[in-house]
Amino acid sequence: MFLTMIRRRWLPIAGGLLLIGLFAGLHLLAHGYHFGLTEDAHAVHLPFLEQTLDPALFPGDPMLATRSGYPSFYFQLLALATRLAPIPTLFLIVHLLTLLAYLAAVAGLSLRLAPDRLPLRPLLIGLLLTLATLPVLGGDDLVLRSALPRHVGLALALWALLAGLLERRLLAFALAGLSINLHALSGGFALALLLAGDLLRLPWRRWAAPLLAAALGLLLALPTLIWSWQAAEPLTPAWIDLLRLRSSQHSFPLTWPLTDFVAFGLWIWLAGLTWWPLRRNEQGRWLAGAALAVALLAAIGFMGAEVWPLGPILRWQLFRSTRLLTVLALPLVVRWFLTTWDRGGLARAGSLVTLLALFAPWPIVWIAGVLAGGLLTALASWAPLDGLARAVAVQIVRTRRLRLGRFLAWPAAVRWTTAALLLALLVSGAAALTQPRVPADLLVAWRDVQIWARENTPVDAAFITPPYYYGFRVESQRPVVGEWKDGTQQYFSVPFTAAWWQRMRDLHAAGASDIRYNDLSAAEVTAIAQKYQADFIVFFIERELPFPVVYRNQWFRVYQVSPG
Incomplete structure (x- = not known):
């Protein structure tokens, strides 16, 4: 028993x-698993946690002040x-x-x-x-x-x-x-x-x-x-x-692509x-x-x-x-997949087409595949066409008898488990191989800049950083003038929204991928540093400015812009 x-x-x-x-x-x-610099939401969340552990961090940083409204x-x-x-x-x-x-x-x-x-x-x-x-x-x-x-x-x-x-x-x-x-x-x-x-x-x-x-x-x-x-x-x-x-x-549906709704x-x-x-x-x-x-x-x-x-x-x-x-x-x-699969014939083909379409990363292919699968299952109600589909399926099984016969002879639980896990492994492997990758040495260099800032500057030292490249606060534990990612906090603070947008304008950032920051002149850098009481500015290595270089690596250069 x-x-x-x-x-x-x-x-x-x-x-x-x-x-x-x-x-x-x-x-x-x-x-994958994203943490720290590889997870864009952590550009906000990790500083929140760090300041919760140590309230003395990020003094004067307006993004961290939005925590009270979150x-x-x-x-x-x-x-x-x-x-x-x-x-x-x-x-x-x-x-x-x-x-x-x-x-x-x-x-x-x-x-x-x-x-x-x-x-x-x-x-x-x-x-x-x-x-x-x-x-x-x-x-x-x-x-x-x-x-x-x-x-x-x-x-x-x-x-x-x-x-x-x-x-x-x-x-x-x-x-x-x-x-x-x-x-x-x-x-x-x-x-x-x-x-x-x-x-x-x-x-x-x-x-x-x-x-x-x-x-x-x-x-x-x-x-x-x-x-x-x-x-x-x-x-x-x-x-x-x-x-x-x-x-x-997030909030304005008429700006979304039609494919989302379809x-x-x-x-x-x-x-x-x-x-x-x-x-x-x-x-x-x-x-x-x-x-x-x-x-x-x-x-x-x-x-x-x-x-x-x-x-x-x-x-x-x-x-x-x-x-x-x-x-x-x-x-x-x-339940729809299982029901149509059990009907066999054209309905089974329709369920398979629909299932595969759901894994398509392209909206048009996704939509076309689901429509095609739905059409096939609808046509299964036409007996002559469904009979033809069943006859074709039988012929395929006969011609592939050695391969399919052994598989079909397995217990149902084994067949379903094997097929599902193989498809899942194929989809997961394809997704892993096609994920966009940031050069590893770039991430290391970005982290090194932040570690240098944490170890070599006072806790209230403010940095000007590329607004389109997020997460400087994560490892540096230092306030920044602003990042485009900070704008997500507009949902939790009205005063911050206007202040953030003004900072983005000063940094020449009109969008998440706007890189005009790289073209800031020495006079503009000086004006921004004075306006926001910043001490250092970070640029990619190819940019040269008439300020003292206090740190550099293979990707980044840090200038001191305050009298020090």
Whole structure:
């Protein structure tokens, strides 16, 4: 009896955990692990953490002053955890745990929403699709490359949604409320989806339970809600104009490419094909409620950005709620794949074409492939054409009997596992090989400049650095005049927005890739240094200026521009 319990209960769990671990490794292969200078968000987040550990760092740096308006306890928790491990080790641990939690949530959703005679199939396809190019609006993505608040918030939000789907209401709303304290957007969106799902699933006489649970979630989020209320600032038309210039990808939908909307619509269409037969049961109504919540948030986001621009709506980046809907749709797409595959014939070919298309990194190919796969599955209802497709498939199996015959003779679980892992390995390897690479010696040189600054200049020494080349604060622990990346903090400070833009204008930076900084004259450098009380300026090595050179390496040159 004991052995039977192990075989029936614990072996499947162990196998599922092993697969989740394998796919975590494949994610690391495909996307790498970014820390410090190789992760653009760390240009902001690591200085926040460093200043949390040592408030004396970065004196007078306006970007660091925006920390008071960034409502998240993520950095305080990391600061406490640095007692247990150094920062690089700690970030790696947090990233791995976040990635495992994200994949486990996807696996749980797939097993729940795509029940199958062979549970291994939805588990494999669900995990496989996490490596695909999943469409999300609002300049967001579902690629986890480092330990970031939004990634931790996403993992917690997905577990909250899974608990809500399983009718673990208190746990679901509690997780959503707690995640608001780490990443307000992810937790807030999860709370809205949970409430809408329960209200549509339950008769109105039973609405008290989800409303009380939502109140519990808000109560747990109270520290961040109070923080947000205290940090609130009046938003001006000038702030909205600069937001459109710097961060239109997050808040202004009419600036996004049409392919973003088409791809997202096709993804929801694939999920909808499977959802339609479920629309009247409890799970189907819950999913409909969650989808309606995202649709409502997106409609408010559009109206508050493009029709009557409203600062609070723009700040909340409501279109980024679509990534939760993307993941909720994933198990329904898994179910569609399995259903069409089991139909055989032309439908099976259509499901395979669609599956492969989802891994295309080019939007046009992605869209064309999904449309082609959908068309093939639709044509499968035409009996003569479907019969022809089945006959061709039989002929292929016969002509490749020696190769396919042995494979088809394997147990179904082995066949599906082998095929899924091979495809995942192929996709991950291709992604790893095609990732843009920064020359290793350039990164080393950029880090060396910062280490020299930390070891050879006072803590209040201010640097002028290339605004298009981010992250000087990370290793130097010194304030800078400004980087283009700093502009992301405009969501959390209105005064900073105007100050940041003025600094970018002074540095001749009108965009993320504007390199006119390299053409600054000696007189302009002197004027900038006097205006912002900077002591040093960093240029690439080929630029020569009539100032004392205090440091150089194979890539960079540092000049002292203050009297010293």
